[in-house]
Amino acid sequence: MAEIPDDLRRLWRLNTGSRLGRRAELDTDRIVAVAVGLADRDGAAGATLPKIATALGVTPxxxxxxxxxxxxxIALMADAAFGPVPESLILEELWRPALRGWALAQADVFRRHAWLAQLPISGPPRGPHAVAWMDAGLRALRATDLDWAAKIGVITVVGGYVRQAFVTGRQLAESWSAEGVNEAESLRNYVGELREVLDANRFQDIAALLDSGLLESIPEGPDSADADFRFGLELILDGVAVTAGP
Known part of the structure; x- marks a missing residue:
């Protein structure tokens, strides 16, 4: 049997040494909980070891x-932040609503812990929560005829879409905030500026888009962003259906 690395032991909260004697005042769960709280408030860069130590009253x-x-x-924080898979996802039997729910639930995680999207992807899931989310994604496709390679491909594409859609939306919101405008104002400015420089003969379809008035009539607010996200998600699910079946 292969030896389990210490970092994997800590991720899965396996014993890493003797537990004899009085319970330690400091443990992994307390450290991670404080670190996640700092990251939620200040971003991943805000969860520094000195700040965590100060909050816990210990030395770094x-x-x-x-x-x-x-x-x-960081790996411990990410796994803790994702948390357990919602029970409703486990109970859903039809692949499309199950996979849709899986994606929407991940989007909720990113909204609660925005710093997660800042973290680099270093490999496949290793922690208990991350593995549980992967398992739930595969379970959503259990009733299909997809092979394992296709199932992995599907959940990779869907999960990647959720993450990138969140990053894009957040970056746009930060840009609008820095400019002191909202989405509708930003789009009106964009249309006005582009009209001044655009050669309609060279960029015929862009010119037609600007003339359609669509960009100047997009409603403002979270409902608009959610509609865009769901539209993209359904496009991906349509693609999955071509291979997996309805």
């Missing part, structure tokens, strides 16, 4: 016994 060096390294802490 004392944290390493429970988290191994800063990179390991």
């Amino acid at each position: 060096m004392s944290l390493y016994r429970h988290i191994g390294s800063k990179d390991e802490l």
Whole structure:
């Protein structure tokens, strides 16, 4: 049997040493909970070891016994932030509503913990929550005739869409905030500026789009962004249906 690395032991909360004697005042769960709270407030960069140590009333060096390294802490934080899979996803039997629910539930996670989308992707899921989410995605496709490679491909595409859609929406919102405008104002400015420089003979379809008035009539607010997200998600699910069947 292969030896389990210490970082994997900590991710899965397996014993990493003797538990004899009085329970330690500091443990992995407490450190991770504080780190996630700091990241929720200040972004991933705000969850520094000195800040975590100060919040816990300990020295930064004392944290390493429970988290191994800063990179390991990030992995622990990410797994904790994703949390358990909603029970409703496990109970859904039809693949399309199950996969749609899986995607929407992940979007909710990103909205609660925006810093997750800032983290680099370093490999396949390793922590218990991340593995549970992967398992739920595969379970959603259980009733299809897709092989394992296709199932992995589907959940990779769907999960990637959820993440990128969140990143794009957040970056746009931050840009509008910096400019002191909302989405509708930004689009009106965009249309007005582009009309001044656009050669309609060269960019005929862009010119037709601007003339349609669509960009100047898009409703403002979260409902618009949610509609865009769901439209893209249904396009992907339509593509899955071509291979997986209805």
